[in-house]
Amino acid sequence: MELRTYQEEARAAIHDEWGKGNKRTLLVLPTGCGKTIVFAKVTEDCVRNGSRVLIMAHRGELLDQASDKIKKATGLTCSVEKAEESCIGSWYRVVVGSVQTLTREKRLKRFSKNYFDVIIVDEAHHCISDSYQNVLQYFEEADVLGVTATPDRGDMQNLGAYFNSMAYEYTLPKAIREGYLCKIQAQTIPLKLDLTGVGMQSGDFKAGDLGTLLDPYLFQIAQEMVKYCIDRKIVIFLPLVKTSQKFRDILNEAGFKAAEVNGNSEDRAEVLQDFQAGKYNVLCNSMLLTEGWDCPSVDCVIVLRPTKVRSLYCQMVGRGTRLFPGKKELLLLDFLWMTERHELCRPANLLASSEDIAKKMTEKIEEAPCPLDLEVVEKQAAEDVIAQREEALAKKLAEMKKRKRKLVDPLQFEMSIQSEDLSGYVPAFGWEMGPPSDKQAKTLEKLGIFPDEIENAGKAAKLLDRLDKRKVDGLTTPKQIRFLESRGFQHVGTWQFDHAKHLIDRIAGGGWHIPKGIVPQEYCPGGDF
Known part of the structure; x- marks a missing residue:
């Protein structure tokens, strides 16, 4: 089986991390992008090198799916620990194992x-639980x-306590x-559902309270669905x-x-098959189909089932993101969930790189009379x-540029190169949260960045x-950014090195004065080069 470009890159990167001594590493792929195929190929590589591999999951369907894909x-044929x-006693080098079985002390010992050289944890956002940790620490x-779909920031900080990279x-x-x-297209339905009275449990909304909340609105929701998606193939999470x-x-x-x-459901397999074949066009479920089920x-x-947990929200939406002949887009119908105390996952959270962008996206989607393309x-x-x-x-940057300092403030650098990932960076892994090392600080200073403003090793590494x-x-x-922006030129971080060097040479040749005919605020690099 030939891997896609990103899958091959992922495969190589995993071996590279292990080779560098990062024994616990993460692979993040969205639902529908073939994470099972990637770890199947990684498994094959490990077996070729003589390793014994354990693939661990919390549900039988996921284990069967992994075994089948491998x-x-x-x-390669897998033996089973479940x-x-x-x-x-099996001579097979790959084992698929249930965490519920393996965590039992008598079984583990x-x-x-x-015994295992490599352990692969499917749906890794579960692995911080005690049952997984019992097994992982035993085979330390x-x-x-x-392996996980895109986790939210809270998940990453939790996972970062265990994984190295x-x-x-x-x-x-x-x-x-x-x-x-x-x-993905999103459409906000103007039906207000008030969540302010819903309790919390394990960091998310209580399912029982949500069910009580929804009951009076089910008929209205059905009528809204008639307007927007009567002819579509729909999965609903309740x-x-x-x-x-009831719905x-x-x-x-x-x-x-x-x-x-x-x-x-005793006839679950039959119902899923009938839905796939088109006998039904709506499938209702109570959080059963979040993992291990595909219907492109x-x-x-x-x-x-509103949630604060982005990884759960991504899993639900991921049931509809796969490609299929004749399918143009996935439609997400989103209701006006009203909540004063808690941030809620909405369609915007699927793509937004920050909470500010997600809020702005949600405003635009809510104001639109028709579905909008999330991209x-x-x-x-x-x-x-x-x-x-x-x-x-602007004021803060202006103050920085006036400072009598030869080094660039990190914030000025990030804004100049228009780097959202640097300015919004939050450390996740344990090593990232510590202060920058002396070597990092000295290297940054040598390269022209003022290191005292950098709070952690992860930001320094980035x-x-x-x-x-x-x-x-x-x-x-x-240094080029510092010099030219102090003289009024804009976003020098997006320029080519040679353009900046040519302009600095001209300024130096003119006694450190801006050449005639050049207005720094309006200057476009390259025109005079």
């Missing part, structure tokens, strides 16, 4: 501590790969741009089984062909937010990587 992609089945010498991340916007996932079953009945009365599945023809997702909205919102930030920071890349790409140095 067989198809590599030809319930009554055991891999002990049947293995020597070095193994190289570990955690991020081997590779492929973002949802990039997957859409490069044609591997379908475009908080409770009884709410899901199925309401939708059938409204003219849809709706079915419902839950953990106790789904072209509408409705989340009636287009994100671009517009990002431009608006950057313009607002630049205006707010800056150093960016400076290396800018040198390779032939872009301006911090």
